[in-house]
Amino acid sequence: MTRKLASLALVLPALLLAGCEFGSKTQTQVGPRGTAMVQIHDTSSIKPLAAVPEPPYPLTPDMLEGQRAKEAYQNVQVLGDLSAEEFNYTMASITNWVAPDNGTIKDGGCNYCHNPENMASDEKYTKVVARKMFQMTRNINANWKPHFAGSQNAAAGNAGVTCWTCHRGNPVPQYVWSSNVANPKSIKGNKFGQNTPAQTVAWASLPNDPYSALLEGKNNVRVQAAKTFPTDHVASIQSTEQTYGLMMHMSQGLGVNCTYCHNSQNFANWSHSRPQRVYAWYGIRMVRDSNDNYISALGNVWPANRRGPAGDPKKIFCATCHQGVNKPLGGYPMLKDYPGLKGPYVSAAAPAAPAAPAAPEAPASVPVAAADTSKPAA
Numbered sequence: 001m002t003r004k005l006a007s008l009a010l011v012l013p014a015l016l017l018a019g020c021e022f023g024s025k026t027q028t029q030v031g032p033r034g035t036a037m038v039q040i041h042d043t044s045s046i047k048p049l050a051a052v053p054e055p056p057y058p059l060t061p062d063m064l065e066g067q068r069a070k071e072a073y074q075n076v077q078v079l080g081d082l083s084a085e086e087f088n089y090t091m092a093s094i095t096n097w098v099a100p101d102n103g104t105i106k107d108g109g110c111n112y113c114h115n116p117e118n119m120a121s122d123e124k125y126t127k128v129v130a131r132k133m134f135q136m137t138r139n140i141n142a143n144w145k146p147h148f149a150g151s152q153n154a155a156a157g158n159a160g161v162t163c164w165t166c167h168r169g170n171p172v173p174q175y176v177w178s179s180n181v182a183n184p185k186s187i188k189g190n191k192f193g194q195n196t197p198a199q200t201v202a203w204a205s206l207p208n209d210p211y212s213a214l215l216e217g218k219n220n221v222r223v224q225a226a227k228t229f230p231t232d233h234v235a236s237i238q239s240t241e242q243t244y245g246l247m248m249h250m251s252q253g254l255g256v257n258c259t260y261c262h263n264s265q266n267f268a269n270w271s272h273s274r275p276q277r278v279y280a281w282y283g284i285r286m287v288r289d290s291n292d293n294y295i296s297a298l299g300n301v302w303p304a305n306r307r308g309p310a311g312d313p314k315k316i317f318c319a320t321c322h323q324g325v326n327k328p329l330g331g332y333p334m335l336k337d338y339p340g341l342k343g344p345y346v347s348a349a350a351p352a353a354p355a356a357p358a359a360p361e362a363p364a365s366v367p368v369a370a371a372d373t374s375k376p377a378a
């Protein structure tokens with residue numbers, strides 16, 4: 001049996017402007033009355049999400065006991081703390097999620113990552129990648145809980161992600177990005193994707209790769225000051241455009257509009273923003289951590305056909321998990337069936353998370369990372 005999940009459709013800003021007199025739109029008030037903080041959904045274009053796969057077989061508590069995988073097998077570097085039983089269950093699960101033997105994926109099944117003659121061998125790059133993916137998934141679940149703080153599954157410890165959240169039965173997730181930086185030495189100059197409308201920024205006439213600047217590294221996500229003479233809040237036109245490009249992606253990736261997070265009376269003001277903006281703030285850092293310390297860190301492990309035109313691997317942004325809905329998989333707590341993906345791995349690479357906002361309803365402390373130099377005015 002599979003669980004069918006309905007999802008809210010991808011609502012493009014253009015669709016919102018197209019007028020409310022036709023189609024079947026619903027409205028949800030998300031902010032105080034009179035602030036125009038409303039979400040408009042076109043229910044006529046609701047598309048069903050792929051069904052969440054069932055576990056390969058039930059994982060009973062006695063299966064968590066017994067010999068550890070690192071004792072049972074020869075070359076288990078990350079999942080050695082699992083019981084051998086849970087390890088096998090996890091192998092069967094990831095096969096369904098990443099490389100199912102369904103006839104459409106070349107060499108799908110265990111052999112996608114393994115040489116069947118020698119399961120301990122790391123000769124296939126896919127196995128080396130998968131090991132890093134185990135570390136990345138555990139790091140997301142163990143160290144980025146503030147991103148999932150608004151989830152109703154948070155208290156039970158089941159808010160988080162599995163490989164399915166991104167992969168959905170594909171070796172390469174459907175929604176990924178890679179650098180689109182043109183050759184700056186070109187006679188035509190480098191317009192940084194400007195005026196080249198692309199799906200990646202919801203077809204807006206904005207730099208179509210804001211990700212290389214903002215979803216890797218530590219650059220500030222800032223726009224120019226509202227004041228005529230910026231004093232303590234300086235951002236270039238380029239960073240302003242990149243910020244808007246990223247905001248378009250965040251809205252499209254989650255299927256929401258700007259007021260899902262912001263009060264448009266003052267986009268920068270944290271005390272006027274919704275708690276969702278705080279979750280999103282952690283999301284940006286979580287994505288950077290995953291891209292920098294896991295995907296890009298694999299370096300030459302990625303073969304040429306897994307890289308973009310500029311030679312970098314395909315990386316994560318909001319749509320990789322969210323896929324057009326504000327709660328991936330409709331908020332279904334898939335992680336509950338896969339305890340081996342929750343931890344206990346603790347990353348040395350994860351940045352010291354800034355103090356979590358005490359009350360998500362009214363974020364009192366402005367979350368500003370140590371590297372953020374232009375602290376937004378509260």
Ligand code: HEC
Nearest residue numbers: 073074075076077078079091092095110113119120130131
């Ligand atoms: C997406 C890649 C992938 C797929 C598909 C996969 N595995 Fe694995 N497998 C791994 C990784 C990565 C490890 C090493 C884990 C670690 O180091 O913690 C591993 C390790 C193993 C080991 C331990 C071998 C040893 O002696 O060190 C066994 C046994 C195993 N897998 C069985 C299976 C079986 C059976 C299937 C199919 C049902 C399967 N695997 C499918 C990635 C995969």
Ligand code: HEC
Nearest residue numbers: 150151160161250276279280283284317318321326327331
């Ligand atoms: C690794 C997967 C993953 C990535 C990447 C990701 N998210 Fe999330 N996000 C989640 C999960 C899981 C939840 C919790 C869903 C629930 O409530 O059950 C969530 C929740 C949220 C929420 C709260 C939703 C609500 O309605 O309360 C916001 C806002 C959000 N994410 C924004 C973002 C933004 C912005 C990005 C990109 C910068 C991003 N996320 C990237 C997995 C992800």
Ligand code: HEC
Nearest residue numbers: 094126129130133134137162163166171172306313314315
């Ligand atoms: C947050 C999103 C995300 C999660 C969670 C995730 N992956 Fe990935 N994975 C990616 C991206 C993005 C790529 C593609 C990189 C590329 O092609 O350059 C990828 C690529 C891979 C590949 C290489 C496939 C190929 O054919 O080259 C394997 C294998 C893989 N992931 C296994 C896993 C496993 C196993 C898990 C769970 C333990 C997992 N992934 C969890 C995002 C994710």
Ligand code: HEC
Nearest residue numbers: 221222223247248250251257258261267268277280281376
């Ligand atoms: C899912 C939540 C979310 C959505 C939707 C969203 N934003 Fe943002 N926005 C944020 C977060 C979080 C930041 C701060 C990022 C940081 O500091 O790393 C931000 C920052 C900004 C800033 C910069 C403020 C400053 O301090 O300079 C502007 C301007 C902005 N957003 C505009 C928009 C617009 C326009 C839209 C709709 C197209 C939008 N945002 C949609 C969460 C969101």
